[in-house]
Amino acid sequence: xxxxxxxxxxxxxxxxxxxxxxxxxxxxxxxxxxxxxxxxxxxxxxxxxxxxxxxxxxxxxxxxxxxxxxxxxxxxxxxxxxxxxxxxxxxxxxxxxxxxxxxxxxxxxxxxxxxxxxxxxxxxxxxxxxxxxxxxxxxxxxxxxxxxxxxxxxxxxxxxxxxxxxxxxxxxxxxxxxxxxxxxxxxxxxxxxxxxxxxxxxxxxxxxxxxxxxxxxxxxxxxxxxxxxxxxxxxxxxxxxxxxxxxxxxxxxxxxxxxxxxxxxxxxxxxxxxxxxxxxxxxxxxxxxxxxxxxxxxxxxxxxxx
Numbered sequence: 001x002x003x004x005x006x007x008x009x010x011x012x013x014x015x016x017x018x019x020x021x022x023x024x025x026x027x028x029x030x031x032x033x034x035x036x037x038x039x040x041x042x043x044x045x046x047x048x049x050x051x052x053x054x055x056x057x058x059x060x061x062x063x064x065x066x067x068x069x070x071x072x073x074x075x076x077x078x079x080x081x082x083x084x085x086x087x088x089x090x091x092x093x094x095x096x097x098x099x100x101x102x103x104x105x106x107x108x109x110x111x112x113x114x115x116x117x118x119x120x121x122x123x124x125x126x127x128x129x130x131x132x133x134x135x136x137x138x139x140x141x142x143x144x145x146x147x148x149x150x151x152x153x154x155x156x157x158x159x160x161x162x163x164x165x166x167x168x169x170x171x172x173x174x175x176x177x178x179x180x181x182x183x184x185x186x187x188x189x190x191x192x193x194x195x196x197x198x199x200x201x202x203x204x205x206x207x208x209x210x211x212x213x214x215x216x217x218x219x220x221x222x223x224x225x226x227x228x229x230x231x232x233x234x235x236x237x238x239x240x241x242x243x244x245x246x247x248x249x250x251x252x253x254x255x256x257x258x259x260x261x262x263x264x265x266x267x268x269x270x271x272x273x274x275x276x277x278x279x280x281x282x283x284x285x286x287x288x289x290x291x292x293x294x295x296x297x298x299x300x301x302x303x304x305x306x
């Protein structure tokens with residue numbers, strides 16, 4: 001039987017759509033975004049509470065921010081349809097616009113063990129099937145590795161780099177990709193199919209034991225699965241829409257959403273949109289850095305994934 005755990009609120013600013021928490025190994029700080037609010041929040045974890053150090057307005061939908069390798073070098077960030085460089089002083093510089101002219105926006109992503117950056121898009125205004133998953137390699141070249149996506153969401157990698165775990169929320173499936181270091185996706189397996197009413201799979205993280213923690217939008221919970229898809233733990237979260245997860249030592253950090261809830265939500269879930277945490281007894285790596293240059297180009301051809 002899966003074990004039951006209970007998450008508690010650790011504070012932080014209330015996000016309309018909190019997402020993509022990251023531990024930046026260069027500083028030990030927690031970085032997370034409010035996608036629709038257009039903010040990146042940076043702070044310190046103090047036990048089971050969060051101390052906000054600063055917030056950066058990026059003037060657009062704030063997708064995942066992936067650290068660069070060197071201290072003080074900032075982050076590569078997906079914003080709206082483009083990739084930008086976010087400096088520590090808040091200056092935003094355009095790098096490339098892979099999704100320009102499409103009815104999409106970037107939503108989630110992460111760097112793999114080799115330092116390649118993977119980032120996926122979703123359709124806007126209810127449009128499905130137009131999202132794409134991109135891989136920007138360590139030479140700075142971006143190429144599509146998966147198309148026809150509804151809502152590209154959670155993505156993380158096994159420690160050996162041979163597997164990726166991925167969610168297209170619109171399919172309600174947690175998938176495992178077989179990864180080739182040079183070419184990207186070479187195989188795919190449906191690992192977990194989420195039944196109606198269980199919540200929609202959203203952001204995820206892979207822990208040091210190779211297990212996958214998945215936030216369940218509208219599910220009031222985060223689930224932990226074995227690499228083979230067995231449900232191992234259920235974290236009960238006192239808000240309807242947990243969105244994404246990260247590990248800080250053995251503390252699981254959970255972002256959440258306060259937007260688009262039914263009238264009167266403040267009484268039932270007064271901490272919606274804030275951060276939550278629970279001690280889980282297993283750790284995970286900090287955010288892996290992007291190891292490519294800031295001179296990013298987009299390949300004309302695309303790779304299809306099986």
